[in-house]
Amino acid sequence: MGNFERYLSVWVALCIIAGVLLGNLIPELFVFIASLEWAHINFVMAVLIWIMIYPMMVQIDFSAIKDVGRKPKGLALTLVINWLIKPFSMAALGWLFFNVLFASMVAPQSANEYIAGMILLGVAPCTAMVFVWSQLTKGDPNYTLVQVSVNDVIMIFAFAPITALLLGVSDISVPWETLLFSVLLYVVLPLVAGVITRRHLRSEPSEDRIESFLANVKPWSVIGLLATVVLLFGFQAKSILAQPLTIVLIAIPLLIQTYGIFLIAFVAALIIKLPQNVAAPACLIGTSNFFELAVAVAISLFGLHSGATLATVVGVLVEVPVMLSLVYFINRTKHWFPVAHE
Numbered sequence: 597m598g599n600f601e602r603y604l605s606v607w608v609a610l611c612i613i614a615g616v617l618l619g620n621l622i623p624e625l626f627v628f629i630a631s632l633e634w635a636h637i638n639f640v641m642a643v644l645i646w647i648m649i650y651p652m653m654v655q656i657d658f659s660a661i662k663d664v665g666r667k668p669k670g671l672a673l674t675l676v677i678n679w680l681i682k683p684f685s686m687a688a689l690g691w692l693f694f695n696v697l698f699a700s701m702v703a704p705q706s707a708n709e710y711i712a713g714m715i716l717l718g719v720a721p722c723t724a725m726v727f728v729w730s731q732l733t734k735g736d737p738n739y740t741l742v743q744v745s746v747n748d749v750i751m752i753f754a755f756a757p758i759t760a761l762l763l764g765v766s767d768i769s770v771p772w773e774t775l776l777f778s779v780l781l782y783v784v785l786p787l788v789a790g791v792i793t794r795r796h797l798r799s800e801p802s803e804d805r806i807e808s809f810l811a812n813v814k815p816w817s818v819i820g821l822l823a824t825v826v827l828l829f830g831f832q833a834k835s836i837l838a839q840p841l842t843i844v845l846i847a848i849p850l851l852i853q854t855y856g857i858f859l860i861a862f863v864a865a866l867i868i869k870l871p872q873n874v875a876a877p878a879c880l881i882g883t884s885n886f887f888e889l890a891v892a893v894a895i896s897l898f899g900l901h902s903g904a905t906l907a908t909v910v911g912v913l914v915e916v917p918v919m920l921s922l923v924y925f926i927n928r929t930k931h932w933f934p935v936a937h938e
Contacts (some may be wrong), residue, residue, distance in 0.1 A: 604732075604818065605920050612917070618826070619833020626830045635773035636892035641827060642781050645724050647820035648784060651813045652727040653790025654806070655737040656798075667739070668875035670865075674743050677861050678721040678883035679754060686718025686853050687711070688761045690737065691872040693849040706903045710846055713907025716893050717764045718853070719755055720886035721747050724782035725919070726877060728821060731814075731886065732923045733876035733930075740877040742786070747881065748779050751889075759893070774892040825916055832909055839906075846910040854918050858883045862926075865933070872933035876926050884919055887912045 619626050632639045690711035694702055702710070723744060728741040752775065797805040829836070836843060861882055865875035890908040898904040 599860070605710075605917075605924070607822055608825055608917060608920055611728065612821045612829050615826040615829025616764040616833045616836055618905040619830035620837065623834065626827070626833070629827065635777050636895065637774060637777055637888055641824060644820045644827070645782060646786055646826045648817045648824070649724060649727045649786045650789060650846055651810055651817045652731045652737050653786045654789055654810060654813070655731075655795050656741055656787070656794070657738060659866060665889065667874060669868050670739060670870050670878045671746060672745060673861060673864055673868065673870070673878045674881055675750070676746060677857060677878075679750060679758075679865075682721070682853075682882055683715065683758050683762060683862065685719040685857065687715050689849040689853050689921075693845075698845055701712070709828055709898055709903030710907045712763055712898065713846075713890070713894050713902075713904035713911070714849065714853075716759065716884045716904065716908055717850070717887070717889040717911040719759050719762070720889045721751065722881055722884035723748060723778060723886045725779040725915070726870055726881045727815065729880040729919055729923055731817065733880070733926045735880075736873040739879075741783075741875050743877055743881055744783060748783065751775070751886070759916060763897075776891055778886070778888050785921075821916075828912055828916070832913060835906065835909070836913070842906070843910050843913070846907050847914050848909055850914055851918065854883055854914070855922075858922055869934055871935065872930045875933050876930075879926070880919065880922065884915055885911055887915065 629640050630638060694707035694710050699707065726735075727740060728742060729735075730737065755775070793809070794806065818874055818906065858879055861879040862875075865879060870878065887908060890911065891905065894905040894908045
């Protein structure tokens with residue numbers, strides 16, 4: 597897997613191309629796969645994400661989670677970025693680009709919907725994929741679990757009020773089925789499976805059973821990521837070719853937001869001297885988004901074919917390539933951070 601992971605960005609680029617081509621050549625297949633959902637959660641995507649997350653969950657040692665409280669700075673950084681900076685910077689960028697810089701290129705109604713979609717992405721920090729990014733940067737799995745869990749609890753109470761404030765809408769309909777079902781699928785179930793697997797492996801006489809098992813299942817994690825990329829771009833293949841300029845216009849502020857938020861978190865992590873295995877997931881959890889929830893709320897509030905829904909979908913499309921570039925950067929700069937103490 598060494599060489600395969602080394603050229604992961606190449607395989608992702610090929611999967612993007614494959615997804616767009618297949619989505620236009622055999623759209624019926626992707627329509628059928630897209631129909632396999634409940635509460636806006638696609639079951640095929642859920643299985644693939646589950647495959648990606650499962651190896652990370654096997655690494656979690658519950659006996660070590662109690663030690664996370666001794667390192668509160670990483671969790672504090674995550675919370676400040678996710679809830680005090682990211683939603684408001686996303687709203688500001690959306691307003692700047694679509695009401696000022698792109699005002700002559702986009703109809704006012706469409707501009708407002710694109711801004712709304714961006715806001716929905718900004719208020720929904722990542723729940724599932726952050727486990728993948730943490731694994732690729734050798735992040736502390738115990739710390740990552742705590743970060744995700746705390747963010748999920750806060751999201752239950754803060755998502756609707758912050759969204760209502762930024763959208764200027766008094767009655768936000770939060771799809772609780774999507775929120776709770778996603779947490780169940782992407783956190784609780786793989787965590788339970790990981791705990792059971794780890795307990796079983798520890799009962800074996802060989803001491804390196806866990807390491808051997810992880811070496812065998814980690815390739816499936818990357819395969820799950822690549823298959824997810826094919827599906828994501830296959831689902832939106834028609835839109836990508838039909839509205840290329842609109843997608844580029846939406847992608848520009850999203851890219852600036854993503855890299856900008858990462859830069860803020862990265863510099864802050866250096867200043868407060870976080871170890872790399874804590875700094876990596878702390879930076880990446882605020883940079884990526886809980887796109888299932890954002891898309892579901894956009895559909896609920898604005899409709900399936902609205903500009904808001906399109907903006908959330910563009911957020912999905914740019915996330916994987918962008919996050920891989922940030923994973924690469926973190927891995928190249930790991931020597932900038934202090935060494936973690938066990």
